[in-house]
Structures are given as structure tokens and as C-alpha cells.
Amino acid sequence: MSGWTEPSFATLNFTFTFAGLALFLFGLGWQVVEWGLIDLVKVELLAAASDQGRVVAGPLKNLNERSLRRYGFSELFFVVRARNVGRKAVDILRWKILTSRGWGYSLDAFHLNPKLPHRLEPGAAVHFYVPMEQVIAASYAAYVLRGLVTHVCGSIRLGTGAVRRSKMHKLPAVNPRQNVDNVSQSSGTLGEPRRQSSAYRNHAA
Secondary structure, eight states, X not given: OTTOOOOOHHHHHHHHHHHXXXXXXXXXXXXXXXXXXXXXXXXXXXXXXXOSSOEEEEEGGGOOHHHHHHTTOOEEEEEEEEEEOSSSOEEEEEEEEEETTSOEEEOTTOTTSOOSSEEEOTTOEEEEEEEHHHHHHHHHHTHHHHOOOOEEEEXXXXXXSOEEEOOOEEOOOOOOSSOGGGGGGSOOEEOOHHXXXXXXXXXXX
């Protein structure tokens, strides 16, 4: 055909390479935009202890009940910590300690906990507390019907409906002071100090 020439292989290769690169850059740009739009909330499950005057918290794996009680920390807690690492504020509607058997436990009315829903601004963190002995007592009480609880994690539900969870942790072997029968009376919902300063830090109530 007069005036028409077949495109060379090099030309076709360049065209497809350019198109592929353009698609890659578009996808990368969209991911950058999306990064600022999605709910970036990180959830951790910590351990905490109280001596009635202060509360200290740290990694659950470093919990040493005997040492804490020796220094006057008489009450132990699970702590669900949520951190907003995104660029927009989010609302936390619910939180709970989720067990390996699928049921959860929370204590919204506990005096250390903020009221729900809770607005979590970018860069901010919030802590939800529940006495450890209540969760362990509840797991004992639910054993016959729901099976043995071996692990727990922290879980929160956002205003968007999304659920964020921490990684699972082995249920600590602590000695609950209250009798298992007393768990039904709680308001919970069933559904050297220097050495410890590196593992536990003070938390504002």
C-alpha cells in the first residue's frame, strides 16, 4: 500500500513499554492518594498494672505478675491500644478482648476508659482497660460451653464498619483473685521498679 510502512519491532516494543510504565505510575499515584484516605489504625494488646495511684503498661509478653505484686501493683489489666497512623480522624465505636474461641469481653463503663464513640485524631492514641482477672474468670466460666481459651487479642470497630485487630497473644497464666462465680456480677460484656521501667511505662488515665 503506497505511503504505508510496517512498524518496526523496536517501535512496538517501545510503545508497549511506555504504556506499561504509564499504567504502573498511575497505579502508584492512586495508592499514594488512597493511603491518605483509608483508615490506618494500628491495634496492640498490652498488659498494665495499677497500685491505686498510677498505672504502668508494657508488652504482654513481658508480664511478670509476681514481680509487679511485690512492688505494690495489685491489679492487672489487659489494655487495647489503638493508634491512628493515618491522615484523617476516625471514630471508634466498640472495642473488646477477642478470644481464640470467638467470643469477646469488654468493660465500657470502667473508670479508666474513655466514653464511646471515641474520636481518634491523626497521630493520637487511646487506651481501653479491662481487669485481667475478669477476662480469665470469664474464660473459666465459659470453658464448658465454648471450649478452652488459649489466646487473646485486642479488637476495635470503627465508624466505617471496619474492624482492626492486634496479633494474638497467649493467655497469661495469672492467679485471678475473685471467684469464677463472681464474673456474672461484673458489668463486663461477655461477647525492682527500675528494672521494669524498660518494659513498662506510665500511662495517663
